Amino acid sequence: GSTTFVVAVDGPAGSGKSSVSKAAAAALGYAYLDSGACYRALAWSLLERGVDLEDPSAAIEAQKTFDLDIGTEPDDYFVRVGAIDVTEAIREPRVTNAVRHISKVPEVRAGLTALFRRIIRATPNPGIVVEGRDITTVVAADAPVRILLTASEEARMARRSKELTDQSAAVVGEQLRSRDQADSRVVDFMNAADGVLTLDSTELDFDQTVHAVVEIVHTQTARISHGR
Numbered sequence: 001g002s003t004t005f006v007v008a009v010d011g012p013a014g015s016g017k018s019s020v021s022k023a024a025a026a027a028l029g030y031a032y033l034d035s036g037a038c039y040r041a042l043a044w045s046l047l048e049r050g051v052d053l054e055d056p057s058a059a060i061e062a063q064k065t066f067d068l069d070i071g072t073e074p075d076d077y078f079v080r081v082g083a084i085d086v087t088e089a090i091r092e093p094r095v096t097n098a099v100r101h102i103s104k105v106p107e108v109r110a111g112l113t114a115l116f117r118r119i120i121r122a123t124p125n126p127g128i129v130v131e132g133r134d135i136t137t138v139v140a141a142d143a144p145v146r147i148l149l150t151a152s153e154e155a156r157m158a159r160r161s162k163e164l165t166d167q168s169a170a171v172v173g174e175q176l177r178s179r180d181q182a183d184s185r186v187v188d189f190m191n192a193a194d195g196v197l198t199l200d201s202t203e204l205d206f207d208q209t210v211h212a213v214v215e216i217v218h219t220q221t222a223r224i225s226h227g228r
């Protein structure tokens, strides 16, 4: 609803944004929005339609009929385009490599940002954790809690290559680096904007990171309810 408490989380690939945000949302009884999945789903639908990814006007055109349905309950996460469940398909390397072509198009970003804000407004939960690259600076720049989740490049690569057992660490590392480089040319998620709290998870395990996010939210909600 209109008073939904927004927790904005940004960070580079492999920082733990998605998994940590989802678990923190579950612990808080909040909804969860994976903005990156929406960028991925749009890229998936362009690949599916066989349109030229290098042509921004094709992406803008396709977005007009982009029929996305994303689950925002942390324990019922799914991504659908039309009637097709793409939850798994949007993680394929061909999609990961395609996203950068559309995420650099300003009109595409504006359209998805409007969609994210509609989803935030429509959530029935008392709060929502929204994660991505430009949530703390654009999508929900006025959120009462804004966190930049970081981790050393080494830690992020180790986490990613553990997930993708069929690829060598060197390949994963190179892909991660090149995607972060392309992405950070569009939005700066490597440095915390004014008022954004940096949470470095390099030395934290998964549970500790989730706990830290929940603590930050509790501290902030207590402060607000005391009018400070």
Ligand code: CDP
Residues within 6 Å of the ligand: 012, 013, 014, 018, 035, 036, 037, 039, 040, 099, 100, 103, 131, 132, 133, 134, 135, 179, 183
């Ligand atoms: O989980 P991972 O860090 O691999 O990426 P993601 O969050 O699923 O996002 C996939 C891609 O979508 C990123 O590489 C960005 O190009 C784009 N993205 C964006 O531009 N803005 C966002 N708020 C979220 C994702």
Ligand code: CDP
Residues within 6 Å of the ligand: 011, 012, 013, 014, 015, 016, 017, 018, 019, 020, 159, 160, 163, 201, 204, 205, 206, 207, 209
């Ligand atoms: O969404 P993003 O690319 O930022 O990261 P993710 O897909 O949520 O997390 C990548 C992996 O790192 C997951 O397997 C997490 O369980 C793991 N992780 C970790 O080992 N330690 C942390 N402190 C945070 C995440």
